[in-house]
Amino acid sequence: MNQPDVLHLCMGSACHQRGVYHLLPKLQALIRQYNLEDRLKLKGSFCLGPCTYGIVMQFGGEIIVNVTADNIEQKLREEILPYLVDEEV
Numbered sequence: 001m002n003q004p005d006v007l008h009l010c011m012g013s014a015c016h017q018r019g020v021y022h023l024l025p026k027l028q029a030l031i032r033q034y035n036l037e038d039r040l041k042l043k044g045s046f047c048l049g050p051c052t053y054g055i056v057m058q059f060g061g062e063i064i065v066n067v068t069a070d071n072i073e074q075k076l077r078e079e080i081l082p083y084l085v086d087e088e089v
């Protein structure tokens with residue numbers, strides 16, 4: 001089985017102010033809902049850089065900005081799921 005891909009979620013102060021701690025449980029619930037526990041590892045991160053566009057995540061070298069509790073499922077479906085490394089068959 002492949003190593004899980006890592007999704008970094010910025011826990012820096014700007015993203016904190018924008019509600020990352022409100023978004024976190026929703027993201028964790030989505031990871032369970034989509035059965036991604038073995039394929040996607042969620043890691044908290046220090047500031048990822050583009051604070052003005054928070055909340056910010058990083059996945060596979062790509063920065064994902066303007067994440068909110070309302071659009072996190074869409075971001076997951078469009079910007080993360082298609083790029084997950086498939087499990088070996």
Ligand code: FES
Nearest residue numbers: 010012015047051
């Ligand atoms: S605090 Fe999140 S990108 Fe800087």
